[in-house]
Amino acid sequence: RRAAAWALGEMHDASALDVLAAALSSKDDRFAGDAAWAAGEILAGGRAPQAPGLDGRAGSIVDRWFHLVRYGGWSASINSAAGFARLLWALPKPARAELLTKPRRDAVFARMFHKSHLVRINLAHALAAIGDDAAVKVLAQHLKDDPSPHVRIAVARALQRIGGGNAAAALKLASTADPDPLVRDAAKAAPGAIPTRSEWRTFYVVDPSADNARVRQEPY
Numbered sequence: 001r002r003a004a005a006w007a008l009g010e011m012h013d014a015s016a017l018d019v020l021a022a023a024l025s026s027k028d029d030r031f032a033g034d035a036a037w038a039a040g041e042i043l044a045g046g047r048a049p050q051a052p053g054l055d056g057r058a059g060s061i062v063d064r065w066f067h068l069v070r071y072g073g074w075s076a077s078i079n080s081a082a083g084f085a086r087l088l089w090a091l092p093k094p095a096r097a098e099l100l101t102k103p104r105r106d107a108v109f110a111r112m113f114h115k116s117h118l119v120r121i122n123l124a125h126a127l128a129a130i131g132d133d134a135a136v137k138v139l140a141q142h143l144k145d146d147p148s149p150h151v152r153i154a155v156a157r158a159l160q161r162i163g164g165g166n167a168a169a170a171l172k173l174a175s176t177a178d179p180d181p182l183v184r185d186a187a188k189a190a191p192g193a194i195p196t197r198s199e200w201r202t203f204y205v206v207d208p209s210a211d212n213a214r215v216r217q218e219p220y
Contacts, residue, residue, distance in 0.1 A: 002034045009038025009045070017042055017057050024064045024076075033075025036065060040083025044090035054095040058087065062099060066107045069119060077114070081122035084108075088129035089194060100130065109138050117148040124151065128158035136162055140170035143187075149180040156183060157191040 005023060008016040020042070023035035039061050065080035072080065088096055108130070112123050124142070127135040136159065143155045156174060159167040175187035206212040 001028075002031050005031065005034040005038045009041035012042055012045060014042055014055060017055070017061065021057065021061055021064060024061075024068060029073030029075045032068065032072060033079040036068060036076055036079040036083050040065075040079075040086050043083070044086040054091065054098055058099060059101075062087070062104060066104065066111065069107075069111050069114065069123075074116070077116060078118045078122065081111070081114075081119045081126070085122050085126035085129065088126050096129065105130070105134075109134070112138055112142060117146075117151050120146065120148070120151045121154040124154040124158045128161045131162045133166065136164065136166045136170075140166065143170050143174050143178075149178075149183050152178065152180070152183045153186040156186040160190050 001023075005020060008020060017039060020035045020039045024032055024039070026032045026035070043055060043058055043061065062084060065084050068076040068080040069084075070077075088099070091099065108123060108126055112120055112127070114120055114123070120142070124139060127139055139155045139159050139162075143152055143159065146152050146155065152174070156171060159171055171187045175184050178184050178187065205215040207215050
């Protein structure tokens with residue numbers, strides 16, 4: 001089932017969205033996570049940034065993603081946040097505004113305090129696509145206070161992409177005051193354009209103390 005969900009996403013066939021949306025309710029976290037990513041791949045992966053319109057099922061899938069971000073397991077929450085961020089960046093601004101109802105905007109801001117730093121990283125990318133004063137305020141708070149340097153780096157890149165006076169002020173402070181040198185560097189350097197995905201790479205986490213055995217034998 002996981003392989004089938006992945007394949008449906010790679011086919012970019014919108015007729016698969018209904019079955020993938022149903023799979024988001026699975027109690028199998030890995031399967032729900034794969035379905036979340038595949039739905040995002042269909043909604044965003046085959047879309048040119050200037051393409052008009054928005055699939056009529058996108059709103060309900062986004063709502064399911066936010067439910068999984070809040071209540072789902074490890075894989076489903078991370079992939080749902082990633083799917084949402086990808087979709088926002090793929091949409092032209094009118095369709096992006098159509099998708100971002102007030103409850104969904106509120107959900108993005110609230111979930112930035114998620115316990116998983118990977119969810120927070122993905123949502124920082126989403127906030128960069130929103131790019132308004134409220135998004136800058138939330139990102140600036142996380143640049144100052146988030147306990148994870150990885151999140152602070154992602155937030156710095158998000159603020160660089162948004163630009164403007166308030167973002168610049170938060171970045172200037174972080175560039176001198178953050179305790180982590182990598183965060184300070186990220187606050188100083190523009191992140192550049194978002195790269196287009198051209199390939200899949202599979203990584204394995206290994207344990208050096210056990211002759212580099214794969215940890216849990218699970219691909220990442």
